[in-house]
Amino acid sequence: xxxxxxxxxxxxxxxxxxxxxxxxxxxxxxxxxxxxxxxxxxxxxxxxxxxxxxxxxxxxxxxxxxxxxxxxxxxxxxxxxxxxxxxxxxxxxxxxxxxxxxxxxxxxxxxxxxxxxxxxxxxxxxxxxxxxxxxxxxxxxxxxxxxxxxxxxxxxxxxxxxxxxxxxxxxxxxxxxxxxxxxxxxxxxxxxxxxxxxxxxxxxxxxxxxxxxxxxxxxxxxxxxxxxxxxxxxxxxxxxxxxxxxxxxxxxxxxxxxxxxxxxxxxxxxx
Amino acid sequence: xxxxxxxxxxxxxxxxxxxxxxxxxxxxxxxxxxxxxxxxxxxxxxxxxxxxxxxxxxxxxxxxxxxxxxxxxxxxxxxxxxxxxxxxxxxxxxxxxxxxxxxxxxxxxxxxxxxxxxxxxxxxxxxxxxxxxxxxxxxxxxxxxxxxxxxxxxxxxxxxxxxxxxxxxxxxxxxxxxxxxxxxxxxxxxxxxxxxxxxxxxxxxxxxxxxxxxxxxxxxxxxxxxxxxxxxxxxxxxxxxxxxxxxxxxxxxxxxxxxxxxxxxxxxxxxxxxxxxxxxxxxxxxxxxxxxxxxxxxxxxxxxxxxxxxxxxxxxxxxxxxxxxxxxxxxxxxxxxxxxxxxxxxxxxxxxxxxxxxxxxxxxxxxxxxxxxxxxxxxxxxxxxxxxxxxxxxxxxxxxxxxxxxxxxxxxxxxxxxxxxxxxxxxxxxxxxxxxxxxxx
Numbered sequence: 079x080x081x082x083x084x085x086x087x088x089x090x091x092x093x094x095x096x097x098x099x100x101x102x103x104x105x106x107x108x109x110x111x112x113x114x115x116x117x118x119x120x121x122x123x124x125x126x127x128x129x130x131x132x133x134x135x136x137x138x139x140x141x142x143x144x145x146x147x148x149x150x151x152x153x154x155x156x157x158x159x160x161x162x163x164x165x166x167x168x169x170x171x172x173x174x175x176x177x178x179x180x181x182x183x184x185x186x187x188x189x190x191x192x193x194x195x196x197x198x199x200x201x202x203x204x205x206x207x208x209x210x211x212x213x214x215x216x217x218x219x220x221x222x223x224x225x226x227x228x229x230x231x232x233x234x235x236x237x238x239x240x241x242x243x244x245x246x247x248x249x250x251x252x253x254x255x256x257x258x259x260x261x262x263x264x265x266x267x268x269x270x271x272x273x274x275x276x277x278x279x280x281x282x283x284x285x286x287x288x289x290x291x292x293x294x295x296x297x298x299x300x301x302x303x304x305x306x307x308x309x310x311x312x313x314x315x316x317x318x319x320x321x322x323x324x325x326x327x328x329x330x331x332x333x334x335x336x337x338x339x340x341x342x343x344x345x346x347x348x349x
Numbered sequence: 350x351x352x353x354x355x356x357x358x359x360x361x362x363x364x365x366x367x368x369x370x371x372x373x374x375x376x377x378x379x380x381x382x383x384x385x386x387x388x389x390x391x392x393x394x395x396x397x398x399x400x401x402x403x404x405x406x407x408x409x410x411x412x413x414x415x416x417x418x419x420x421x422x423x424x425x426x427x428x429x430x431x432x433x434x435x436x437x438x439x440x441x442x443x444x445x446x447x448x449x450x451x452x453x454x455x456x457x458x459x460x461x462x463x464x465x466x467x468x469x470x471x472x473x474x475x476x477x478x479x480x481x482x483x484x485x486x487x488x489x490x491x492x493x494x495x496x497x498x499x500x501x502x503x504x505x506x507x508x509x510x511x512x513x514x515x516x517x518x519x520x521x522x523x524x525x526x527x528x529x530x531x532x533x534x535x536x537x538x539x540x541x542x543x544x545x546x547x548x549x550x551x552x553x554x555x556x557x558x559x560x561x562x563x564x565x566x567x568x569x570x571x572x573x574x575x576x577x578x579x580x581x582x583x584x585x586x587x588x589x590x591x592x593x594x595x596x597x598x599x600x601x602x603x604x605x606x607x608x609x610x611x612x613x614x615x616x617x618x619x620x621x622x623x624x625x626x627x628x629x630x631x632x633x634x635x636x637x638x639x640x641x642x643x644x645x646x647x648x649x650x651x652x653x654x655x656x657x658x659x660x661x662x663x664x665x666x667x668x669x670x671x672x673x674x675x676x677x678x679x680x681x682x683x684x685x686x687x688x689x690x691x692x693x694x695x696x697x698x699x700x701x702x703x704x705x706x707x708x709x710x711x712x713x714x715x716x717x718x719x720x721x722x723x724x725x726x727x728x729x730x731x732x733x734x735x736x737x738x739x740x741x742x743x744x745x746x747x748x749x750x751x752x753x754x755x756x757x758x759x760x761x762x763x764x765x766x767x768x769x770x771x772x773x774x775x776x777x778x779x780x781x782x783x784x785x786x787x788x789x790x
Contacts, residue, residue, distance in 0.1 A: 259438065332501050
């Protein structure tokens with residue numbers, strides 16, 4: 079859904095303009111949505127709330143992460159994933175005051191950690207946030223020039239060759255402000271398209287030698303896609319951050335389930 | 350032969366004979382990584398554990414583990430017993446320990462070294478790798494959620510079953526929960542050397558959680574810092590008893606002063622362990638949270654050039670808080686063809702060098718010191734050196750620094766830049782040298 083909003087912005091400069099859509103519905107595991115007959119307002123609203131949260135964090139405001147709404151699958155009476163069912167029962171027991179004191183205490187610690195991770199996730203948009211602010215203030219060309227000067231962005235790269243998941247690009251000079259292991263977004267600057275909605279691919283820097291930079295893309299398919307879509311365009315590299323939300327949340331979930339297994343009497347967690 | 354000091358011996362014995370999660374605090378140079386490597390070898394070789402996991406947050410710290418293991422075990426044994434897993438470009442290929450992400454290969458080895466972020470490769474649902482014991486290094490920079498990734502690989506289902514049968518009412522935190530679920534881990538770190546990146550002031554780091562909820566012990570003898578520097582670090586970070594090992598205490602830089610240019614003699618002065626080069630450069634902002642100082646960068650490179658001339662065998666490291674300054678310094682070093690490590694304070698954790706040059710970068714009329722004013726960053730920067738520490742930057746700036754306010758505008762309790770400046774200005778800990786004209790322009 080977020081990508082659909084981005085596509086609206088890319089082609090119509092207005093994320094709420096669905097007029098250029100060539101298909102009638104979006105089919106997703108959460109349901110089927112018909113943009114033109116306004117069945118997606120609830121989902122778009124959720125995206126806006128999440129985006130506002132990220133924006134407020136980046137603007138330095140003291141905001142609290144919101145507890146997420148329950149998954150739309152379960153809300154509609156369908157059977158959700160095991161994880162989803164687990165948290166629903168957990169929440170139900172909490173409201174009924176049935177949680178043992180120790181488990182309740184641990185649950186609070188788990189949720190505090192989850193909220194901290196969500197907040198950090200918001201901060202991973204930092205570079206895009208800076209780009210967006212500068213573009214609004216100075217216009218795209220001047221913003222890119224300033225960002226290039228500060229090392230957030232670098233441009234004038236040309237595609238040399240690729241080898242498996244690696245891609246080698248040549249810069250215009252030897253002063254490439256990137257180091258190995260940094261995560262970057264390779265943006266193909268398209269004519270008449272806003273910079274942040276241009277075609278892009280994420281990669282990590284493997285090596286920088288003189289004016290040559292070696293990037294590692296996620297997969298060979300990503301390299302093939304980038305070759306077809308990106309490398310004929312003017313290439314800009316923007317610093318990016320790795321999203322570790324999922325890998326950080328998984329261990330918390332494992333221990334939360336263990337705590338429930340130990341402290342909640344058998345049968346309580348059954349629906 | 351590796352000899353353990355009484356502290357290390359006591360802690361090793363304690364950790365071999367006890368289960369659960371425990372913490373070991375190690376001030377700079379106290380042999381945290383060596384201790385971790387030795388513990389892993391002892392656990393495996395004496396049959397206390399079948400498979401041990403060594404985890405660090407950064408690749409450089411994980412490589413340090415590999416280095417220690419290959420020194421203690423030797424080339425063949427380390428190749429046979431150990432495997433380095435994770436992100437291939439981050440692993441040090443010069444070490445004999447093989448690299449692999451193949452679970453079948455990893456399962457055949459007894460000691461596995463990995464970074465926290467790469468642990469997900471080992472925890473695939475269908476075929477996870479289990480560990481009887483784990484050692485987690487540099488836990489000062491990690492948060493509690495980082496600790497949980499390795500802990501997942503140490504859960505003992507039998508322990509969980511036993512817990513279910515006799516619910517323990519002593520479990521009040523996630524650390525205690527993991528401990529009762531059969532996780533056996535030694536969490537090593539120093540809250541005075543590192544803080545989790547981007548965390549709130551009130552948010553505890555992983556090591557602070559362990560200190561709060563589990564048993565802990567401390568190492569007090571440093572094998573890196575000579576006496577003057579150990580005393581400076583002890584007083585600066587308030588370690589309450591950090592001392593140099595007797596064989597290290599009197600160590601000084603040995604260099605032929607006649608080969609050093611006249612302008613640099615006071616700076617490289619081998620009689621003083623700590624020298625502050627008072628240089629009034631101008632800070633420049635780079636990006637949303639980084640800074641650089643061109644004059645300081647050039648001064649650092651010139652000093653390196655001079656040291657390399659006089660003592661080519663000595664290892665040199667340049668430390669800075671800011672990634673942009675590291676880039677600028679690396680660029681100048683590359684132009685001169687000098688091979689010198691340039692690290693940020695985060696990257697420098699767990700590393701050491703004969704000579705360390707610390708560039709402060711910040712210098713402004715408002716005396717706003719920013720992120721470099723923290724205890725952890727300053728402590729790391731001044732405690733990497735084995736023979737000589739050179740601080741490059743404005744002394745007046747540090748002496749009158751206004752540290753960054755906490756959230757809600759609360760004034761911090763301590764002014765660490767000022768404390769450092771005062772300690773160095775005392776004759777016994779170091780000397781302040783005015784920058785010669787050649788470095789001022």
